Amino acid sequence: MNFLIYFIIFYVFLSYAGHHMFFCGMKLILNSNKITLDMRVLIFYNILRGFLDNDQIAG
Secondary structure, three states: OHHHHHHHHHHHHHHHHOHHHHHHHHHHHHHOOOOOHHHHHHHHHHHHHHHHHHHHHHO
16 A cells, blocks of 8 residues: 555656656766665655655645
8 A cells, every 4th residue: 555655656756856867866876875775765755755745745
């Protein structure tokens, strides 16, 4: 159930940010040796939390 919510959030993010910008950012994050796995998880968690907070405020 949570996976579906995350998928919808990322789909909306894709539609707003544009494919080129999104995939360039993903490539930088996933391929960077300076960014550890914990940092990646923290970044994605903060992004998702921001979307969820905005949704709750708007709703």
